[in-house]
Amino acid sequence: MTDDDIPETFHVSTDEQLRAVSNLTRHRIMAVLRFEPATITQIAERVGLAKGxxxxxxxxxERAGLVKVVRTRKVRGVTERYYAMAARAIVLPDPGEGGPDVLMRHAIADLEAAPADGERHVRMAHLRLTGEQFAELGARLRALADEYLELSDPSLPDASLAFALFHPGPSTQAGEGGK
Structure with missing residues (x-):
């Protein structure tokens, strides 16, 4: 299987698939497989898990269709399987139940696992926007992410971008002292 054979996107559409991507350990495994196939032993070493x-x-x-065996080889009488992602990108339901929660938990886990001495750009801002400004900012953020996704070169170091623009619930706003 060559890189050209890998579909561009895999749309998470079943409860089984959503449960599979919701687990942080499985997210870490998918991150290992993002760029190259690996065996169970290699995955275990890179993620820091027992082989079992x-x-x-x-x-x-694999059962959820998110990863697949891309090649096998015999090693001392045992068949070694190499696993890879089923697609270049996994697309969560929008706004499927649990989708944003899963996305943010994965983004936070990736940020926490990133080298502490590495360059980071992290910011949280509480804004007061009209409905029109809110929609415009959302569109601009999506367009900027799409623009840089098009510029993405697989030979360059990996970088992750996550953003969330949302109206907080009433309890969050009340906690700000009504300001």
Whole structure:
């Protein structure tokens, strides 16, 4: 299987798939497989899991259709399987139940796992916007992310971008002292 054979996107559409991507350990496994195929042993080493745990999580991802075996080879009489992502990008339901929660938990887990001495740009801002400004900002953020996605070069170091523009619930706004 070549990189050209890998579909561009995989749309998460079933409860089984959503449960599979919701788990942070499985998210870390998918991150390992993002750029190159790996065996259960290699995945276990890179994620810091026991081989049995790694195998269990990979089987769940495979059953959900998110990863697949891309090649096998015989090593001392045992068939070694190399797993890879089923697509270049995993698309969560929008706004499917649990979708934004899963996305933000994964973004936070990735940020926490990033080297502490690495360059980061992290900011949270509480804004007061009209409905029109809110829609415009959302569109601009999506367009900017899409623009840089088009510029993305697989030979360059990986960078992650996550953003969330939302209206907080009433309890969050009340906690600000009504300001």
């Amino acid at each position: 745990s790694s195998s269990y999580h990979v089987r769940l991802l």
